[in-house]
Amino acid sequence: MQCVKFGIIGPGTISHRFVKGLRHVPQAELAAVASRDQQKALRYADEYQIPFVFTSYEALFSSEQVDAVYIATPPHTHFDLVMEALKHHKHVICEKPFMLNHKQAEIAYAYAKEQKCVLMEAMKAVFLPVTKHVKSWLEDGRIGDIKYMEASYSYLFPHDDMNHWVFQKQYSGGGMFDVGCYPLAYTMHLRSAKIVEAKAMHLDGASGVDEITQLLLRYEDGVMASVRGGIGVDTRNDAMIYGTKGHIYVPDFWKAERAYCYEDGQEELYEELHDKAEFRYEIAHFADLILHGEKESDIWSSAKSTLMLKLMEASVDA
Known part of the structure; x- marks a missing residue:
């Protein structure tokens, strides 16, 4: 594999910024988009010349045209979508907040390791x-x-x-x-x-x-x-x-x-x-992890991601 083929789950506002960054990453290719709103998915695909459009997340996860998925749906959906993507052996970069709590994060990161997939929280600031x-x-x-x-x-x-x-x-x-x-x-x-x-x-x-x-x-x-x-x-x-x-x-x-x-x-x-395309740096790092056969990020690791969730949980419950 010389280029990572990405599928977009959730073509909302933040995903447009992700795609703008992806276009600056030579080792990444935008291959597919999935939305339960067919017209929204078609408009998104037309705007960014995306070759494959799916009206179910399951169909995208099952596609051989996709190596990795970017999940940009509301946070309460993240856990189930991440686990389903990993089940289909897709690498996953998931938007913040990564999960609802640190227990979900621990389960997801452990499953990614079991599936030999890269799972990373999209925390763009640390990659700039x-x-x-x-x-x-x-x-x-x-x-x-x-x-x-x-x-x-x-x-x-x-x-x-x-x-x-x-x-x-x-x-x-x-x-x-x-x-x-x-x-x-x-x-x-x-x-x-x-x-x-x-x-x-x-x-x-x-x-x-x-x-x-x-x-x-x-x-x-x-x-x-x-x-x-x-x-x-x-x-x-x-x-x-x-x-x-x-x-x-x-x-x-x-x-x-x-x-x-x-x-x-x-x-x-x-x-x-960076011309408002700052997502490029986290995307390039994530793609390189996949291409080089790495298990997880050494910049924003599963341990840091999970600890951050613990701290956030405690802070709002204080």
């Missing part, structure tokens, strides 16, 4: 070139010893459809699961030390889900991290890392094109433009 460069700054000691990190992603979700999954607690709705996973994953990726303490506070809305959650982490080496996720208020969605010699600022870290390192009063800019 800017993120890689920020991590190299930290590892090189550019800002000295790290003391504190903070990252936030909160926005005002429209309240005109209260039946949307984001307002349903049983479907892992709320700010932390919807977008708080981005800053949490980011801080977990930058700091490999063990998390030894986690404390959270959240403000719930009328629907019962958290509209904003603040999570404070302490690592075993003493470093602290503050993470915020919300759907009830717009905030500056940036990341900051503070050390004994300076700090690093990453605007819009989850889709970052630039980062700033302030060391001893001097500013250094790192820039990598």
Whole structure:
């Protein structure tokens, strides 16, 4: 296999961005789309010149034209779809939030290993070139010893459809699961030390889900991290890392094109433009794992993905 043939499960808003990124990945090919809404699937296929269209997920999973599937349906459907795809020996990249809880994640990752398939959560922020460069700054000691990190992603979700999954607690709705996973994953990726303490506070809305959650982490080496996720208020969605010699600022870290390192009063800019096709990096990594016969990602592993779910569960139940 020289190229991974992808099938899309759930041709919604976020999948359009995924496809835009996929077109920049030479080792990936868009082969199929499935939707229970036939007209939606046909329109999607026409827009992106997709050769195979299915009106059932089972048909796509059974197709020999597909090596891997991208699952972008609502999160309460993820577990069953991931397990069914793996049953048919398809590699899977699944959108965040990956599962409703860490128990589902443990089962899915174990089954992927049994089926000899790659299963990866689509956590795009940790695969960005800017993120890689920020991590190299930290590892090189550019800002000295790290003391504190903070990252936030909160926005005002429209309240005109209260039946949307984001307002349903049983479907892992709320700010932390919807977008708080981005800053949490980011801080977990930058700091490999063990998390030894986690404390959270959240403000719930009328629907019962958290509209904003603040999570404070302490690592075993003493470093602290503050993470915020919300759907009830717009905030500056940036990341900051503070050390004994300076700090690093990453605007819009989850889709970052630039980062700033302030060391001893001097500013250094790192820039990598992606033309709003930032999904390309996670797709390229995922495809390479398949082509090279790897079992799972060494950047966003099953252990990190599962731990993040545990932390998110605890934070909204606090």
